[in-house]
Amino acid sequence: MLGLEGxxxxxxxxxxxxxxxxxxxxxxxxxxxxSPDDAVIWRGPMKMKAIRQFLQEVDWGTLDYLIIDCPPGxxxxxxxxxxxxxxTVGALVVTTPQKVATVDVRKSITFCRxxxxxxxxxxxxxxxxxxxxxxxxxxxxxxxxxxxxAEDMDVSFLGSIPLDPRIAEAxxxxxxxxxxxxxxxxxxxxxxxxxxxxxxxxxGEDSI
Numbered sequence: 001m002l003g004l005e006g007x008x009x010x011x012x013x014x015x016x017x018x019x020x021x022x023x024x025x026x027x028x029x030x031x032x033x034x035s036p037d038d039a040v041i042w043r044g045p046m047k048m049k050a051i052r053q054f055l056q057e058v059d060w061g062t063l064d065y066l067i068i069d070c071p072p073g074x075x076x077x078x079x080x081x082x083x084x085x086x087x088t089v090g091a092l093v094v095t096t097p098q099k100v101a102t103v104d105v106r107k108s109i110t111f112c113r114x115x116x117x118x119x120x121x122x123x124x125x126x127x128x129x130x131x132x133x134x135x136x137x138x139x140x141x142x143x144x145x146x147x148x149x150a151e152d153m154d155v156s157f158l159g160s161i162p163l164d165p166r167i168a169e170a171x172x173x174x175x176x177x178x179x180x181x182x183x184x185x186x187x188x189x190x191x192x193x194x195x196x197x198x199x200x201x202x203x204g205e206d207s208i
Contacts, residue, residue, distance in 0.1 A: 003174015007031055015059035022176075027058050048080045055084055065089075073104055074111040082115045089201055090118035093155075096126045097145035105146075109153050120158075120200055122150045123193055127160035130185055137162045137185060156200070159193045162186050 002021050009031045010017050018025040029040055029050065042050070060066065070078045082088070091112050095105040105122070112119050124146025128137045150157035164186040170177035178187045199205075 001171040001174070002026060004028075004031075005036060012059075015057050016053075018058055018060065025060060025063070027054050044076045047076045048083075051077065051080045052084055072101075072108070074107055078108075078111065079115075082117060088117055090120035092120050092158075092197065093122045093149075094125055095122065095146045095149060097124060099145065102145040102149050105149055106153065109149070109155065119155045120197060121156035122146050123158050124160040126163045128162040130162045130164040156196075156205075158196050159189050161189050161193070 002024075004019055004021060004026065007019050009019065009027070016027075018027045019031065020026075030036065033040070068081055070081065091108075093105055093108055093112075095101050109119060109122075124144075127146070130137050146160060147157045149155075162185060164181075164184060166181045166184060167177050167186060170180050178190050181187050
């Protein structure tokens with residue numbers, strides 16, 4: 001999504017050096033594979049070891065935020081992160097509107113509460129479709145799943161991001177959508193969500 005295919009990481013006395021993308025420090029298992037087609041077949045202990053190495057052996061330097069993108073659900077990866085990082089600022093929960101997705105997201109919120117991880121809020125992704133010609137947003141799925149989760153589970157709802165073909169275009173070419181297509185409805189919504197997140201973090205607001 002950042003156009004970093006083929007990049008490899010190097011190590012020095014300070015540790016493993018992450019890839020720098022316009023000021024964004026990036027680390028991924030993908031940088032360690034010989035081929036992008038290689039499968040990563042790891043069980044729990046191997047995943048735990050890799051996450052520990054990413055956290056402890058990578059020379060992150062001074063960061064504004066450390067953002068860890070976990071796969072959906074309540075598996076080994078989020079559990080390992082919770083055990084390795086203390087005093088986490090919080091979890092941002094992302095869902096799509098369909099019921100099959102929201103069921104898993106509810107479990108993720110319950111998981112965070114049991115692990116005492118503050119919940120910064122819920123974002124609904126792929127909420128409607130943006131016409132690339134006229135900019136109108138139409139419903140592709142049954143919208144509102146993310147908002148209903150937030151209401152039912154008493155957490156903040158941060159916004160709904162519509163499905164825009166230009167998001168995929170930007171990701172496939174390694175561009176920042178929010179900058180390349182800054183005037184689109186989806187980019188405006190993303191900036192609003194980021195502003196809400198920053199404000200909540202600055203004020204120390206969250207839900208347990």
